Amino acid sequence: MRAIDFAFVAGKWANPFWIVWDLLLLWLALIHGSNGMRTLINDYTRRRFRIVLLVLLVAVTVVLLILGTLVLTTFDPCLDASVASQIPQCKAS
DSSP states (O other), rough: OOOOOOOHHHHHSSSSSOOOOHHHHEEEEEEEEHHHHHHHHHHHHHHHHHHHHHHHHHHHHHHHHHHHHHHHHHTTTTSSSHTTTHHHHHHHO
C-alpha cells in the first residue's frame, strides 16, 4: 500500500486532469452534503431558528467551496526545493 504524503499529492496535482477531477468531487460532495443538511434543517426546525440555520449552512458551504477551490487552483507542487526531488514534474525545472 502506498502512503499518501505531500509528494504523492503534489505529483497528482501536477496533472490538470486530477485538479479538475478533485474540483468536481469537492463541488459535488459539498453541494450534496449541504442539500442533505438543508433537508434535515427543514424537517426538524421551525420559524426563525430554521432561517438562522439555513443562512449559516449557506455561509459555511460557500466558504468551504471558495477555500477548496483556491487550494486546488493555486497549488504549486514545486515551491519547496527539499521536496522537489521526490516529484517527477519538478525535477526538470
